[in-house]
Amino acid sequence: MSRSRILIRGSLGLKSIKKIWRGTPNEPTPPGSKPTGATVLENKGLSLIWQDRLGESDAPANLQNFMNPYAGSRYHHCDFSPSQCNLRVTPNTFQAKPCLKTYYPANQPGILNYRNMYLPTHKNEIGLCVDVFYEDTFAPTNSTGGTIHGKSMFGLCGGHSDYGKVGVASSPRGWSGEVTWPEDQWGLACGLNWKYWKSEPGVIQLGWYPHVIGAYVSGQNQFRKDKFSNLYNISGFTTATAPRITTGEWHTFTLYGKMDTNRQNGVLEFWVDGVLKEGYSNLDLGGWVGNRGLAARTLGNGTNGDGSYSNGTGQLCGTSGGGWKWSGIFIRDMIGGYTLASNLIPTTAATYYTYNWRVYGA
Incomplete structure (x- = not known):
């Protein structure tokens, strides 16, 4: 719903007044200046x-309060010890716009900065629209001159009502029930990765990195066979060519998600400047309720993905698994997540900005 104005006639002539905001019950969104x-x-x-x-x-x-009044359970900007804290995502004004600034300092690890939303009424459909600007100097490289790539930004989240x-404790029903085997899942975070390649200066490559349960491929329901978010680890799944944007100018990103009803029709779409760049409509996002045949070591059996084992403690196990809905959005910004490997530490600083975050739902 957008703000609008109406005209009234008084003793001083025509003047405009803002219409009264009529938001969704329990979800008051006051009009702002953007x-x-x-x-x-x-x-x-x-x-x-x-x-x-x-x-x-x-x-x-700060980032901790950014998603108020719907802030969820996870706020994070430290790794293994207090000395490894790095709050890199902060409010900042850029080109006269009130933005979030994401900064990767030189010679420091890009420590995970995380914040999630938890809407009081979860949704079957969710969308995020935000304007993004990568500085034209955005070109992070490591100590050997190699490219740093494959890192995260933000996205859509949902799952069981505890997720x-x-x-709610982080394990197993909180955020740790997201980056795991499908039989241990309690929720999903469907976000974007950015990649910078030295061979493509002035260009950022983007793409979905979603914790989907699986997809309907060639007439069969297939599971994701890893602990992470790689669509290519779904047997037979074909991913789209990764979209690219240019640095040094504003782009409007739109993310859209629709829960599945039958394990086969869940939707994720990524739009740039009003053009669909990467979309999938055959996903299992946890919406369907029923027995998926998941149990301990169904997929996490020591042979798939990283070779670890699953516990079968997820909400999707059993006859009543599923019924998931979207709970909001999340920020998951990092270079390399929890790793301090030297090849993931940039020797050159890099910055991008995000402006005017709008969340839509149905």
Whole structure:
């Protein structure tokens, strides 16, 4: 829903006043000074749920409060010890726009910065629209001059009602039930990865990195056969050519997700500047309720993925598994996640900005 104005005639002539905001019950989104429109999502019939408050009188001071009033259970910017803390995603003004600045300092690991949303009413469809600007100097390389690539940004999250909820322990029903085998899953985070290749200066490569359960491929339901988010580890799955954007200019990213009803029709779409760049419509996102045949070591049997074993403690096991919905969005920004490997530490600083986060749902 967008803000609009109406004209009234008084003793001083015509003047405009803002219409009263009529938000969804229990989801009050006050009008702000930034545009609220998201054409792709509005055309799908979704309505505005939340917009960031950067630049407003109640602007959040840090990443921890960025998703208020719907902040979820996970806020993270440290790794193994207090000396390895690095809050790199911070409010900042860029080109007169109130933004989130993501900064990768030179000669320091890109420690994971994470924040999740937990909407009071979960959704069958969810969307995020945000404007993104990579500086034209964005070209992180490591100590040997090699390219640093394959890292995360932000995305859509959902799952069981405990997943990401404040007060719920991180294991197994919280965020740790996301990066795991399907038989141990409690939720899914479907985000974007960025990649920079030295052979393509001035260009950023992007693509989905989603914790889907599986997909319908060649007439069969197939599971993801790893602990992470690689679509190519679904047997027979064909991924789209990774979209590319140019640095030094603003782009509008739109992410859209629709829960499946039968393990075969879940949807993820990534749009850039109003053009669909990477979309899938055959996914199992946990929406269908029923027995998927998952149990301990079904997929995590020592031979798939990283060779680890599963416990079979996930919500998708048994006859009542599934029924998942979208709980909101998340920020998962990092270079290499928890690793401190030298080939993942940039020797050159790099920055990108995000402006006007709008979340839509239905």
